[in-house]
Amino acid sequence: MEIVVLRLGHRLERDKRVTTHVGLVGRALGARGMLLTSEDKGVERSINRVTKQWGGDFFVQTGVRWSEAIKNWKQEGGKVCHMTMYGENILDVIDEVREEANKKNARIMVVVGAEKVPYEVYEAADWNIAVGNQPHSEIAALALFLDYLQQGKELKTKFEHAELEIVPKRKGKEVKIRE
Numbered sequence: 001m002e003i004v005v006l007r008l009g010h011r012l013e014r015d016k017r018v019t020t021h022v023g024l025v026g027r028a029l030g031a032r033g034m035l036l037t038s039e040d041k042g043v044e045r046s047i048n049r050v051t052k053q054w055g056g057d058f059f060v061q062t063g064v065r066w067s068e069a070i071k072n073w074k075q076e077g078g079k080v081c082h083m084t085m086y087g088e089n090i091l092d093v094i095d096e097v098r099e100e101a102n103k104k105n106a107r108i109m110v111v112v113g114a115e116k117v118p119y120e121v122y123e124a125a126d127w128n129i130a131v132g133n134q135p136h137s138e139i140a141a142l143a144l145f146l147d148y149l150q151q152g153k154e155l156k157t158k159f160e161h162a163e164l165e166i167v168p169k170r171k172g173k174e175v176k177i178r179e
């Protein structure tokens with residue numbers, strides 16, 4: 001399964017930190033990359049720096065037109081999950097999404113917003129999914145969705161080509177450094 005995050009409505013400066021966290025959560029929890037509708041090279045650089053040190057091949061693409069990205073994704077057979085508090089409760093749809101995601105060559109796009117999300121996104125999505133029907137955060141919604149979808153397996157992922165790797169410890173800190 002390939003998972004890609006589409007981050008909509010990123011406002012330069014104001015959303016820098018949150019969007020960086022959307023990318024870091026996506027990377028850490030099993031997504032292949034993040035498409036960002038703004039042209040924010042600062043966010044791209046921060047996430048790429050983390051990937052260089054901590055491994056894996058997470059990509060960030062900026063300046064993406066969301067309507068084209070969604071259209072192309074669907075044309076290529078991908079499915080679109082839009083995270084919104086107005087959607088169906090995740091507990092009621094996650095089995096259906098997982099069944100689709102476990103098919104051969106499945107591709108799942110996870111859309112998260114910042115400010116108001118255009119109505120067309122609700123229409124284009126295969127699922128509008130609420131992580132509870134209360135307003136909270138795109139970072140939390142993304143994290144919980146990825147975890148429910150992959151049933152925790154993503155937490156054991158080994159990241160290839162890492163310069164830094166943590167040796168898990170009950171107490172203290174140990175980091176392996178590779179040249």
Ligand code: SAM
Pocket residue numbers: 082083084085086111112113114115116117129130131132133134135136137138139141
């Ligand atoms: N009123 C906005 C809306 O249209 O959903 C809330 C914006 S919220 C600050 C930013 C993003 O967080 C939303 O676009 C959505 O992706 C995500 N989000 C917030 N609460 C959520 C929830 N309960 N379930 C799923 N996603 C949520």
